[in-house]
Amino acid sequence: MILVPLLILFTMVVAKLQKGVYASFLFLVATKSIMDAFWEFKFGPLSMLSIQGVLIPVLFYKIILTRKVIPKSWLSTAKIYIVALSLGLIWSIAVNPMGTLENLILSVNIYIGFILIPLLVHDQKRLKQFLIAIMICGIFPILVSMYQLQTGVVFQDRETVGLTRYVGFYHDAFPVRFYGLMTLFSVLLYQSTFKIEGLFMKLFLLLLTAGAFVSIYAVFSKAAVGIMGLWMVLLLVFSKSKIKQAFSIIIGVAVIFLVFGDAVYDNLEQLFSKEVGYQSGEVKDARYTLAGRGYIWENYWRFWTDQQSLIFQWIGDGITRPVHNEYLRVLMANGIIGVLFLVVFIFRNIANTFKMHKKLKVFGMMLIGMYIVDSIGLVPGVYYYYNILVWGIFGALLLKPQLFIKKTV
Structure with missing residues (x-):
């Protein structure tokens, strides 16, 4: 293998x-x-x-050499993010040189991601190829999810609140739902930019959309449900083609109910049982919510406040820990200064969404919204490909709006 x-x-x-x-x-x-x-x-x-x-x-090193053609404002945004993610590496090299090298390579990959897609995707032909490549990427996890649901075979034994998570061959639910979400995003962006011609392409996009909804649902991820809900609201409120987007959403939701039936309500209720219980007063301790992440956050917060030295509190020790929260991870690894840079980065990109072409704002909001949701319970800063896709596409939407405007002739 x-x-x-x-x-x-x-x-x-x-x-x-x-x-x-x-x-x-x-x-x-x-x-x-x-x-x-x-x-x-x-x-x-x-x-x-x-x-x-x-x-x-x-x-792709030559891409870095041609970065000067990218507007300075976008390059400075990338640099702010890199500082937020790697400030503490200057200390960790003596303690964990191999881990420091891996984090350094990670930072280089993420920086390249900010300019790779805006530079390589320079016309609509390439944009179409790129979006189709994302869709092709989504086929494998969708097929694996379908196989597991059909046969009951579980390749990786993962559960949450008593629900079996069909994560396929991956370590956890994150890759399945990330590739599923990006598949949906690419389909939406494709149909917004290009005229869909031919029965095969229409059927392909329809089946892909349905499969992506099913695979995302089957990993029982609270973050995925939150992102899907956010995306639906954004599309219905800000999209210029509300009827088309609403139709896509209805198809996806209908497929889930057709496949899983009444179990959808029961599974979602079970998935959020701790959160619902806390709101109703049945669960007294808020730390039980979000899969018990509150206990993890509390332990690391105590370590940072009680045991971490003042210098490491300010600039971090460069060590990435399994904290399941991007802000806390950055605080531990890159200190208060790192968190400040991360907050500036997020607000700067929120502002960037309002600088996008009016037809593209919704897609920028979808990407920054996904990142914010992910950063609460996950650590997106340690996944280089996540950042390559998210910030690469975000940069292309911001810097090259002409690529995403559907031609009428």
């Missing part, structure tokens, strides 16, 4: 040498969900995902 990720890495290199940077990037996008399924496999001391993380800057 180790041949599969090795073949993916090899093909990325061959595509770069024979077809160019963009072909290699499209292959990366289309196969990332398959690559992530091999998270347990190692080649020497490095995991396959770490090797791919090292390979990306090597293959």
Whole structure:
């Protein structure tokens, strides 16, 4: 099985040498969900995902050299984010040199992500190829989810509040719902930008949308439910094609009810049982909510306030800890200064959404909204591909609005 990720890495290199940077990037996008399924496999001391993380800057280093064509305001936004994520690395190199190197490569990948898509996707032909590549990426986790639901086979034993999470071959629910959400996002962006022609393409998008809704639902993620709810509200309030977007939402919701029936209500009630119980007074301790993350946050907060030295409180110790909250993670690793930079970054991008073309604002809001929800219970700053896609697309929406305007002729 180790041949599969090795073949993916090899093909990325061959595509770069024979077809160019963009072909290699499209292959990366289309196969990332398959690559992530091999998270347990190692080649020497490095995991396959770490090797791919090292390979990306090597293959796309020339992109950094051409970054001056990107507006300074967007580059400065990227730098603010990188400072927020890596300020404490100057201290961790002596304690954990290998971990520091991995975090440094992570920061380089994230920085490249801010400029990779805006520079490579420079016309509508490339935009169409890029969006289709994201859709292709979503097929693998969708098919695995369908197989598990049909057969009852569980590849990774994961549960939450008594519900089995169909996470496929991944470590947890995050990859399944991230690829599902980005599949839906790419479909929405595609139909907003391009005229959908041909029965095959219409059927493909319809089935893909339905499959993505099912795979997202089947991992029973509170964050996914929150993001889906937020996206639906944003689309219905801010979208210029409300009828089309409402139709897509109705299809997705209808598919979930057709597949799971009345169990949808019961499962969602069980998923949020702790949160509902706290609101009704049945659950007295708020720390039980959000899968018990309150206990984790409290323990690390006590460590930071009682045991961390003053210098580390201000600039961090560079060590990433499993805190399940991006702000607390940044506080621990990069200190108060890191958190301040992160807050500035978020508010700056909220402001950037209002600078986007009026037809594109909703998509910018969807991306920044997803990041904010994810940052509450997860740590998006440690996933380089998440940042490459989210901030790369966000940057393209901001800097190249002409690509996303549907041609009338």
